[in-house]
Amino acid sequence: MTDLPAAGGKKLGLVIDLDTCVGCHACVTNCKEWNTGGHMAPLTDVNPYGAGADGVWFNRVHTYEIAPDGDPEAGCGRTLHFPKSCLHCETPDCVTVCPTGASYKRASDGIVLVDEAKCIGCKLCAWACPYGAREFDVFDGVMKKCTLCIDRIYNENLEDADRVPACVATCPTSARHFGDLGDPTSAVSRLVADRGGIELMPDLGYRPVNRYLPPRAKHTATPATPSRQDSVTGDRLWAMLDRLLSR
Amino acid sequence: MFPAPSVILFTTLSGAGYGMAAVAGLLAALQPGLIDSLALPAMALSLGLIVTGLLSAVAHLGRPARAWRALSQWRSSWLSREGVMALVGFGPISGFAVAWLFPTVDLGPLGLWGIASAIVSVGTLFTTAMIYQSLKPIAQWHHSLVVPGYLILGPMTGALVIQALIAAHGRVPASISLIAVTLVVASVVVKTAYWYSIDTQRPRSTASALGLGNVTASSMEWPHTEENFLLKEMGFVIARRHARRLRHMAAALGGVGPIVLTVMAMSFEGAIVGWACGLAAVLALAGVGIERWLFFAEARHTVALYYGRYPT
Numbered sequence: 001m002t003d004l005p006a007a008g009g010k011k012l013g014l015v016i017d018l019d020t021c022v023g024c025h026a027c028v029t030n031c032k033e034w035n036t037g038g039h040m041a042p043l044t045d046v047n048p049y050g051a052g053a054d055g056v057w058f059n060r061v062h063t064y065e066i067a068p069d070g071d072p073e074a075g076c077g078r079t080l081h082f083p084k085s086c087l088h089c090e091t092p093d094c095v096t097v098c099p100t101g102a103s104y105k106r107a108s109d110g111i112v113l114v115d116e117a118k119c120i121g122c123k124l125c126a127w128a129c130p131y132g133a134r135e136f137d138v139f140d141g142v143m144k145k146c147t148l149c150i151d152r153i154y155n156e157n158l159e160d161a162d163r164v165p166a167c168v169a170t171c172p173t174s175a176r177h178f179g180d181l182g183d184p185t186s187a188v189s190r191l192v193a194d195r196g197g198i199e200l201m202p203d204l205g206y207r208p209v210n211r212y213l214p215p216r217a218k219h220t221a222t223p224a225t226p227s228r229q230d231s232v233t234g235d236r237l238w239a240m241l242d243r244l245l246s247r
Numbered sequence: 248m249f250p251a252p253s254v255i256l257f258t259t260l261s262g263a264g265y266g267m268a269a270v271a272g273l274l275a276a277l278q279p280g281l282i283d284s285l286a287l288p289a290m291a292l293s294l295g296l297i298v299t300g301l302l303s304a305v306a307h308l309g310r311p312a313r314a315w316r317a318l319s320q321w322r323s324s325w326l327s328r329e330g331v332m333a334l335v336g337f338g339p340i341s342g343f344a345v346a347w348l349f350p351t352v353d354l355g356p357l358g359l360w361g362i363a364s365a366i367v368s369v370g371t372l373f374t375t376a377m378i379y380q381s382l383k384p385i386a387q388w389h390h391s392l393v394v395p396g397y398l399i400l401g402p403m404t405g406a407l408v409i410q411a412l413i414a415a416h417g418r419v420p421a422s423i424s425l426i427a428v429t430l431v432v433a434s435v436v437v438k439t440a441y442w443y444s445i446d447t448q449r450p451r452s453t454a455s456a457l458g459l460g461n462v463t464a465s466s467m468e469w470p471h472t473e474e475n476f477l478l479k480e481m482g483f484v485i486a487r488r489h490a491r492r493l494r495h496m497a498a499a500l501g502g503v504g505p506i507v508l509t510v511m512a513m514s515f516e517g518a519i520v521g522w523a524c525g526l527a528a529v530l531a532l533a534g535v536g537i538e539r540w541l542f543f544a545e546a547r548h549t550v551a552l553y554y555g556r557y558p559t
Binding site: 003028053054061064066068069079080095096097100119120124129130132136140142143201212 | 248308326327382461463464466472548
C-alpha cells in the first residue's frame, strides 16, 4: 500500500560523519557485495569490464571541493567525501507516487522497500526521489534500492556486533552510524544533537531520517600569539612593570 | 530529464485523441447537428490516437505485463489515477461515439454524452499533467503552468484535427475555425509564459543539495566513471542555444503555422481549404511533439546537482 504509515515510533537510519569520511568507497563495495546476494538481489551490472560499465548500486560516494562563498581562491578549500544512499524519509514521495503499491514504507521501523513482484518498472519513484536513491535494474525491469540491510540487522544467525548494515560494518573510520533516530536517547540521536546533524534539502518536505554530520571547523595553522592589546586585567601588574622598565 | 520517445508519443497522440473527444463532445452539446457527418472518422481517429498513445506508454514500462497493477493506488498516485481515468473514460467516450454514429439507437440525449466525453477527456489530461506537476525534485515540472499547458495543448491539436476532417468533406463552419485559432493562441500564450518563467527560476546549488551553507561546492569526482541510470534517466542536459532554437520551432509549427493556415482556410474556398487545414493539424502535432521533447529536455532533476552537472 502506498499510503504512508502513521508518524512516530521507530525510525531506523544512518548518521554519516562527513568530517571523518575519507572517501575510501569501502561502504560502497561492501554494500554491493552483501546486497547482490541479499533481499533485492541481484544487483546486476551491464558491461562490468568494458566501455560504458553500468550497474545497480545502493550506495555511492561523491567527492567535492568546498570553498567559502565569495572567495573561491581564499586558500581555505577542502575536500569533502559525500556518501549517499536511501535516506528512508518519513514522508517520501517515492512511496506515494507508486501506482502499484510495490513501493512501501514499513510501519514497524520506517524502512522504505520495493516489492519486486509488484513493480511494473515505470520509474516514477526514481523521478520523485530528489536524492537519487533508487536505481533501475534493466535486466529485471524493476526498481531497486537500499534496504538498510534488513537481512542483516534482524539476522539472528549473525553476531550482535554484525547486525548493522553492511556499509556501517565495514567503514574503517567509523564515519557511519546506525540506529533508531526516532528515539531521542539513542546514540545516533545524541550524535545528531551534539554535532548539529543536517537534513538534506529539508525545504522539499520529504523529512529524511538519515542525517549528515557537517565537517568540523578547520583548525588554523598558526597558533594565536597574544599581542599587547590582548593583555587582560589580571596582567595589570606586568603591564605596570613593563611601563616602568620602558621609560 | 531524458526525453523518452514512448512518453513523448503517448502525451502527444493521446493528448490529440482526448482533445478531439472533448471538442467533438462539446460541439455536439452546444451546436447539435453542426458536424454530424463526421461521427465515424472523428471518433475512430480519436479512439485510435488514445489507444495508440496508451499502448506506447505501457510499452515504456519495465514490466508491461503487470500494467494492470497500476490501477490499484489511485488514493495516492497520480499515475494510478491517470490509469483509472483512462480506463473509465472509455465508457463515456465510446458511449458518445455510439450515440453519435447511430442516432436510431436510443441512448439518451447526445449532448449529455458529449459533455460526459468532454469531462473524462479533460480529466484524463489533467491526471497526466499532475503526474509531472506533483514531482517536487524537478522545478520545471513542479510549476503551476504545467497543468494549463496539457489542458490547452490537447484540445488545441484535437480541434485542428477535427477542422481538417471537416475540410476534407466540405465547408468548415466559422465557429470551428474560431475555436481552433483561439486554442492555438491560448497555447502560445501559456507556453511562452511557462518558458519565460522557467528561465527566470533561481536554480538550486550543489552546496544546498549537500546541506552546506555559505560555501561553494564543486564536484571533483563522481562515484563512478561512466554514465549510470541516474544520469541517463535524470541527468539529461540540453544546451541553452539548442533549447531556444527548438522553442522557436515549436512555436512556429504549433502556433504561427496553424493560425496562418486556418485564417487562410477561412478566407479562401476550394481544394486549398482542405490542404491548409490538413497541414495545420500536421504542423500542430509536430509542434506539440517538439514542445513535449523540450518539456523533458529542459526539466532539471535535483539528483544531477550531486554530479555538478548544472551550472549554478
